[in-house]
Amino acid sequence: MTSKGNHGGEAIVQAFRQLGIEYVFSSPGSEWAPVWEAFASQEVEKRAGPAFLNCGHETLAVDLAIGYSAITGRMQAVMLHAGSGLLQGSMGINAARMTATPMVVLSGESLTYGDRADFDPGAQWYGLLGVVGGPQRLVEPLVKWGNQATSPETLYDMVIRAGEIALRTPAGPTYLNVPLETMLAPWAPRSNLRAVPYPPKPRPADADIDRVARMLAESASPLIVTDSAGREPEGYAALMELAELLAIPVIESPVATVSSFPKEHPLHQGFDIDPVLETADLVLLVRSRIPWYPPGASPKHARVVVLDEQPFKTWMVYQNLHGDDYLEGDVPSTLRLLSAVIRGSGTADAGAAARSKIEARRAQLAASHRKMQDANRAAVAKARLASGLSALDVCATLAEVLPENATYLDETTMHRSLNVRHVGYRGPHSFFRVPSGLGQCLGFGLGIKLASPERTVVCLVGDGSLLYNPVLPALGFAREHKLPLLVIVFNNHGYRCMSANHRSFYPQGVAAKHDLFVGETLTGLDYAELAKPFGGVGFRVRSAKELRPALEQARDAVRDGRIAIVNAELQNG
Numbered sequence: 414m415t416s417k418g419n420h421g422g423e424a425i426v427q428a429f430r431q432l433g434i435e436y437v438f439s440s441p442g443s444e445w446a447p448v449w450e451a452f453a454s455q456e457v458e459k460r461a462g463p464a465f466l467n468c469g470h471e472t473l474a475v476d477l478a479i480g481y482s483a484i485t486g487r488m489q490a491v492m493l494h495a496g497s498g499l500l501q502g503s504m505g506i507n508a509a510r511m512t513a514t515p516m517v518v519l520s521g522e523s524l525t526y527g528d529r530a531d532f533d534p535g536a537q538w539y540g541l542l543g544v545v546g547g548p549q550r551l552v553e554p555l556v557k558w559g560n561q562a563t564s565p566e567t568l569y570d571m572v573i574r575a576g577e578i579a580l581r582t583p584a585g586p587t588y589l590n591v592p593l594e595t596m597l598a599p600w601a602p603r604s605n606l607r608a609v610p611y612p613p614k615p616r617p618a619d620a621d622i623d624r625v626a627r628m629l630a631e632s633a634s635p636l637i638v639t640d641s642a643g644r645e646p647e648g649y650a651a652l653m654e655l656a657e658l659l660a661i662p663v664i665e666s667p668v669a670t671v672s673s674f675p676k677e678h679p680l681h682q683g684f685d686i687d688p689v690l691e692t693a694d695l696v697l698l699v700r701s702r703i704p705w706y707p708p709g710a711s712p713k714h715a716r717v718v719v720l721d722e723q724p725f726k727t728w729m730v731y732q733n734l735h736g737d738d739y740l741e742g743d744v745p746s747t748l749r750l751l752s753a754v755i756r757g758s759g760t761a762d763a764g765a766a767a768r769s770k771i772e773a774r775r776a777q778l779a780a781s782h783r784k785m786q787d788a789n790r791a792a793v794a795k796a797r798l799a800s801g802l803s804a805l806d807v808c809a810t811l812a813e814v815l816p817e818n819a820t821y822l823d824e825t826t827m828h829r830s831l832n833v834r835h836v837g838y839r840g841p842h843s844f845f846r847v848p849s850g851l852g853q854c855l856g857f858g859l860g861i862k863l864a865s866p867e868r869t870v871v872c873l874v875g876d877g878s879l880l881y882n883p884v885l886p887a888l889g890f891a892r893e894h895k896l897p898l899l900v901i902v903f904n905n906h907g908y909r910c911m912s913a914n915h916r917s918f919y920p921q922g923v924a925a926k927h928d929l930f931v932g933e934t935l936t937g938l939d940y941a942e943l944a945k946p947f948g949g950v951g952f953r954v955r956s957a958k959e960l961r962p963a964l965e966q967a968r969d970a971v972r973d974g975r976i977a978i979v980n981a982e983l984q985n986g
């Protein structure tokens with residue numbers, strides 16, 4: 414085999430350097446010796462380049478990358494193993510597509526299977542690992558582009574190109590199958606290295622911005638709906654600027670994957686569009702892929718204007734936006750341009766009549782916001798009077814106990830609507846939800862913690878969803894890399910949504926009659942015990958009285974660098 418500096422493993426690591434990759438998130442496999450060799454050279458020669466992280470599980474590797482990108486906005490590199498690692502990581506790859514996370518995923522295969530006279534790739538490639546048509550077939554439906562690296566000569570440029578494609582709108586995962594023989598082959602290092610630029614951000618034409626700005630200014634009852642305007646802090650700020658300018662109410666969609674507007678802002682009108690949809694005459698969908706449900710329940714009296722980089726999600730089977738007008742391009746820029754036009758045209762501070770209409774709307778929205786907050790407070794007070802530990806009490810106490818810079822990741826099911834209303838998250842990047850399947854919360858949380866160690870990162874999980882996570886590798890990784898998480902288990906002793914679902918189809922069925930919901934049962938472990946082997950602290954909370962002290966101690970432990978798990982055994986839901 415060739416030695417350092419001139420083999421395909423070096424080509425890959427060099428491409429990562431040029432792509433500006435900071436971490437390579439990986440789960441090991443027997444194709445990767447050439448890349449590890451290149452990483453060893455990088456260390457010995459003290460060269461600058463990405464850090465290699467062994468994550469111990471593919472879901473974890475992919476979700477760490479997603480979480481890291483959610484905060485930094487940077488492109489990620491993930492190395493998995495052959496077809497099996499891809500299959501294990503595929504739920505995360507799907508989530509990367511749904512969250513528009515730019516990511517290059519690599520895995521390998523053998524081309525010779527032991528029949529080349531001078532080379533043994535390992536018998537496992539022949540016996541176990543081959544994928545008919547190549548491993549790219551397994552992830553083709555999930556990625557923007559996927560192919561085999563065609564030769565040692567093209568390997569470097571194919572990794573670069575996979576990265577450049579991943580970054581293009583809509584951003585998402587790409588895949589490259591890098592055969593072992595191709596990585597082991599000689600590679601002539603490049604002399605013409607260039608840092609790969611991030612793509613320019615396209616924006617709508619001036620005339621389109623002007624038209625929508627006019628529609629907004631003339632609307633008597635505008636409404637904004639969003640599920641991910643806050644993907645970047647600039648989007649969060651730009652949405653607030655536009656909403657404030659014209660006093661436009663904002664609804665965050667129930668499928669939101671990130672917080673986009675301050676919950677405590679008087680223009681925030683909650684998470685339910687139904688009460689306001691029929692009174693709107695103009696609905697602005699700001700990165701809102703599912704603004705209402707059912708899909709046909711579009712507003713009857715409103716024009717619908719869609720703002721998105723790419724409004725039609727090709728990964729959705731059915732999507733019914735009912736758009737009358739579209740502004741396509743970078744959303745933060747589009748929002749800022751709308752505000753600038755509205756300000757420049759003097760609409761926002763036009764005649765006294767227009768101004769007083771806007772101010773009347775602002776006052777009325779502030780009043781309905783106060784009413785919503787009063788109702789939230791009353792619900793908490795009522796829950797605290799009831800005996801037993803309730804999920805609402807957990808959310809409200811978290812809001813009182815945790816620091817303002819906490820970031821929450823939600824992977825609960827029955828408790829999601831409580832969490833978004835009552836957990837006290839503040840500001841951009843303070844609340845996330847990983848789409849596409851349970852089991853991703855811990856990886857996503859670790860990625861966020863890696864990108865912003867100063868934040869308290871809190872994973873809100875159900876007892877069922879915790880068990881879908883790769884708990885051992887996640888806690889091991891957290892300990893090894895000093896990334897303490899706070900894990901709150903909303904333990905309602907089962908897959909409660911499964912029995913709710915069963916009941917909804919068979920309200921008078923045999924299961925309901927005999928209280929026999931076989932799809933609901935779940936092991937009754939004390940999840941708090943999981944913390945100890947990882948140097949962490951665990952709290953089993955069975956009564957409302959135990960809750961606050963447990964959360965305070967857990968918060969302090971995390972602040973001091975230890976993992977904390979709070980197993981909140983709920984009596985009321």
Ligand SMILES: Cc1ncc(C[n+]2csc(CCOP(=O)(O)OP(=O)(O)O)c2C)c(N)n1
Pocket residue numbers: 824825826827828849850851852874875876877878879881905907908909910911
């Ligand atoms: C990977 C994956 N498998 C199965 C499901 C289906 N599923 C959705 S919610 C749920 C139960 C979750 O249980 P838990 O976290 O305890 O929440 P609860 O229903 O009790 O609120 C299941 C199994 C899923 N979403 N993702």
Ligand SMILES: [Mg+2]
Pocket residue numbers: 875876877903904905906907908909
């Ligand atoms: Mg449960």
